[in-house]
Amino acid sequence: MRMRFLGSTSEAGACPTLYETDRGTIVVQGLTVTDREALADLRDVLDGESAVEVPRELLVDIARRVL
Template identity: 60%
Template sequence: MSTLQKRLTGSRQDATIIAPSNTKQRILGDVMRLRFLGTNSEQGTCPALYETDHGTLAIQGTLIMDPEALADCVNRAPGEVIVEVPKELMRFLRAE
């Protein structure tokens, strides 16, 4: 089991996901900085949206572990996870 998988299969129910296909390399190798874009949580916790200094997005949400839901995913590579966030969180995305 990779370091990434160990980190994501623990008792925590949230995760930070980075979009590109080389996610594992970026999490485990490169130093990355996140800029907070917003949350819809009044407690200031999960869910949240971030912009990275690599030109990607990171999403903090509830880790989906339901095998039937995961079976609906397409082209999910080893080490990739799926998180659930409210649609309203996307309001923090800006048009470029």
């Protein structure tokens, strides 16, 4: 799989960052959610999965540029 940088709201390309893959998917780089209450709200988390928090403005900005 290859990834192409889409954008970030952080300085120097740090987290959170979004990438587009050559498989037509999006990869999120960010800090893992560790708050127990927040994690309890997740559904059907499979082994190997985790939750990453992303600012809404990053998703809106990328959606406007990509879509």
